[in-house]
Amino acid sequence: MIHITVNGQRVEIESPMSVERMLNTVDVPPNYLAVEVNANVVPREEYAATMVNDGDEVELVTLVGGG
Amino acid sequence: MNPLALNEEEKAVYEWQMWIDGFGETGQQKLKGATALVSRCGGLGSPLSYHLASAGIGRLIIAHAGNVKPSDLNRQILMTHDWLGKPRVESARRRLLELNPRMDVVAIPENISDENACSLVSQADIVFDCAPLFPERFAMNRACVELRKPMIEAAMFDMEGQVTTIVPGETPCLACLYPKNPPQWKRQFPVLGAVSAMAASIAAVEGVKVITGLGKTLAGTLLYYDSRNMTFQRIPAVRRPDCPVCGTL
Secondary structure: OEEEEEOOEEEEEOOOEEHHHHHOOOOOOOOEEEEEEOOEEOOHHHOOOOEEOOOOEEEEEEOOOEO | OOOOOOOHHHHHHOOOHHHOOOOHHHHHHHHHOOEEEEEOOOOOHHHHHHHHHHHOOOEEEEEOOOEEOHHHOOOOOOOOHHHEOOEHHHHHHHHHHHHOOOOEEEEEOOOOOOOOHHHHHOOOOEEEEOOOOHHHHHHHHHHHHHHOOOEEEEEEEEOEEEEEEEOOOOOOOHHHHOOOOOOOOOOOOOEOHHHHHHHHHHHHHHHHHHHHOOOOOOEOEEEEEEOOOOEEEEEEOOOOOOOOOOOOO
16 A cells, blocks of 8 residues: 545555546545646646656645636 | 826825836836726625726726625625615626726626627726636637637635636637536535635736736636635646637637
8 A cells, every 4th residue: 555645635545556547546526627746737638647656745626616 | 908197196096006116107007098807796806806996997897797695795895785686786886986986987787698708808908707607707718719818717616716817829718728618516606705805816916917017927827726724836727729719829
């Protein structure tokens, strides 16, 4: 098992994995807009190729649309 | 935007902000000569319009349908208790002119739609998107791209907010950021007035910068904040080559 941080919360996942798989593994806000790993925005088309490793900090930026 | 000369009263009112490095009397003249369109004067649009009015914008077009409701009063600071049941834009117009009687306020008692977006946007030098619904935001985005008008995009939800500056042909447009109408978005949302006012203040600063050329704007950057933990992020935003709205610019 490894540990990552998702939106400031420590989360345990079984092994290093792609962003794509990570999004199906951890609790994801239904309105997330963008994914950052260690402050770098991951383009949607690179979710499958970008890895999340032990100690990484993940931010799931959520959708806001209120006026 | 055609800069307009200041009279002695205006020089006295705006003296302190004309001391800002890079702004000066020239910046003030540009503001006086500018027309801004604000879509909805709610939790975001109210404080935003107030800031633009106090800064000395020459003309403000505010579009917002409906009458003042009790549930507006926690955040829509241009609405007052004595105006409950009366048109929102008239309350906004009255309050703005109390603050700045030198400006011109055009009150449109309609929300932005595909039918009126181009007509209203064509009358403005800059547009501020403060609407609570994505179809309104998309209609204004399309009009701004078509007419090549800069649009300051501001939004909030709960304790979070975001602002970016859209320059058609140079930066991502709203449809680049949100290719589809987010199906999960609902018209009613949790909101604390001070949180929407944060986005409004940032958007007002961006607008002043676009009009006057001061500093560096949020063009190509989405500023996101979570005031629950008071964290701020600058997220690079890129254009989508296949964007159906701005892809051919």
